[in-house]
Amino acid sequence: MSEVFAIKIQSDPKLDNFENLLQCVSSEKQARIKKFRMHEDALRALFGDLLVRYAICSRLKISNVEVVFKLNEYGKPSLEGFPYFHFNISHSGEWVVCVTDSLPVGIDVETIRQIDMGIAKRFFSKDEFAFINSKEICERVDYFFQFWTLKESYIKACGKGLSIPLDSFSIRMDEGGISVLDINDNTEWFFKQYGIGAGYKMAVCSRHDKFSNGIETVDTLQLSKFFNV
Template sequence: MNSAVEKRSSLSGHVDVWYCFTDDARLNSKLAQYEAMLSPAEQQQYQLLMHGSNDRDYLVSRALLRTVLSEYCNLAPEDIGFCVNAYGKPELSNSEELGLIQFNTAHTSGLTVCVVTRESDIGIDVESPAENRGILNMADDYFSASELQSLNSRADDQQLDYFYRYWTLKEAYIKARGEGLSIPLHDFSIVLDEQGAFSEFVGPEADRWDFSIVCKNLNFTAAIALGRKINSITYFHSIPLVKQLELSAEEAFNNFPVSGSGQRNRMIG
């Protein structure tokens, strides 16, 4: 294990955020090695996606997760085993033996992200914002009354931005809880301050949960939820089996690569 990664990851309330741009041309020479890492179940899923628009994203996302977790587990990427809980949330097969490592992943067109921490429930969501304001109609179905009121009070040119802040924060919480759609989205609320940063959570065990928007630019919005106070976050840009670079919060997600597969359409991830 990388000693710096090990030292930070053992700190209470510390989160490591790893990301990879899946259009990066530097990935091309490694795709066969990424495929060799996959488990039989992942191989089957990859084959189903072959020749579609999401096959590369899937392959790179699995390679990122496996190479990242190998930093914490002292295992080769291909030797890492996964299981799922009763609601389908992925977990390490032998998490207790590996130091109670908790992780979560998310991807959208052109970007895959994973987060790692110790002992605490964690979730992440990432979206590539659509420019169509019609997406705002979804807020009525998924946002609480207070979130809707806050969203509607924003200026017209801010509403799409704030929609994705709320959306990613709420999805990160759902994923951290690991109970799927059994958690009604109307039954908890995210409160944002005037600058659009996380301010307060109103819901079950409110004192236990903390949130952060870890990416906000023209291309992506990403947020995390942690089942304890977030004390520190470290960011890594990773090209699996090629290089990894630690970045500041201001630099992270802004170092766009040369595209290897052309322009991607924006989509909800």
């Protein structure tokens, strides 16, 4: 089953133990986090790593020091020594989310913002663009971000990042549910959209349709306690 975890990083003003929490991730990740110019980006990267460590340690009953990540050639992280444990991370605005699964999985959260529909014309498939344009003008931004998160969750589940052209596959939303049409890959994929709050869209893509109904939300205090810092 896919399980979804989330942390709202600005809901807790007590971030004075940033330095202690930083010690809970690998030295390579610490170096990457320290390079961010914007503190918010550093926080998102740190809490993404911590959230997935929390999910891994609590589900696999291993300790944080046993958690070692490796990256595939496109940068998708996975857990060393546990080939049947899959996960994926996403962050946007105040939200950091992750999903765990026994099969390849992808997740994407996006802040809904005003966008130029030329982006959809340029990057989405013809069918997706036509679907968005068939909607009332006031609904189009909402649909844009539904497609965006569904498409991102798919390429993140495949693990190949943007080496998969965004217009090379098409997401379909109809009465039958959500599916993907990809002429280069006939693997069956399943999707679920989660409501994570006004102003955000979020989607998960998995090889099966056993998705958790809800999201396990943790806060920074819980994580500090969990990691004993």
